Amino acid sequence: MSTLTPINSSESPTPVADKHQSPNGATATGKTIFTVEDIQKLLPHRYPFALVDRIIEYVPGERAVGIKNVTFNEPHFQGHFPGRPIMPGVLIVEAMAQVGGVVLTQLPEVEGGLFMFAGIDKVRFRRQVVPGDQLVMSAELLCVKRRRFGKMQARAEVDGQLAAEGELMFSLVD
Template structure:
């Protein structure tokens, strides 16, 4: 098993050198230290593989207990497509947040290109989300290519853009 980075009680973030030592798996506590999202909007359960700052593969376990299923749709719960894209964006955010030599700050989801949905996602599914860095410009703007699958079948794909807030 890969060792996990250590943090002090007042630490709010894992620094990139600690994550780089992992080079593999991130568990929920480590993800929460890197991303600002919290329940009910934290959509990455575990990173199962990564090259920090370049690519990551993560999972999101879809359960009937999630609040969106109360109304989307009663009697036939489907994960909203925008939440699938948001889960992909959060994995992309993990990549961007771990890039060396970038200014510190909050990188936000700034746009999408070519997103396509291929099949529905329902409670009980496990999304496997793969993202890789495509480009970075002026240390402020980045583009990530993402794909989400369930049981090896493509669910969603597209390019995601991020921008550093001042």
């Protein structure tokens, strides 16, 4: 039986602590690390399924924090729900996964590979996400197995309040 290998070893870079960090780890400045154009070079998703507007924090091989500005003109709000638009939970999970994808696609041993969902565990939704909200999502790499499978802990917040969290599993298909 194989075991999971922790990624966060003593050789991994250490994130710089900031006294203004949210529980999600996003810095108060919100400085852009990757623009939407940079993200499109890393991930295959395109409108209307590209759900990350920018990456504001990135620690190679460990974690990323991304932003999604939720707008009323997104197609899913036409039917979910008329008169009371709420971002579907599955799209919140997908947005968190796309932030995780930024971390995974930059791992040296799998550069250029395509990752897909292999599973989700312990996902919980804690508050509604509506047009006008800014979703701040973090994804932290927990482990990699045989350089083909990854597991991440993800969180999404709005105004410092937890909106969703869970464990996301990925499989390298390319």
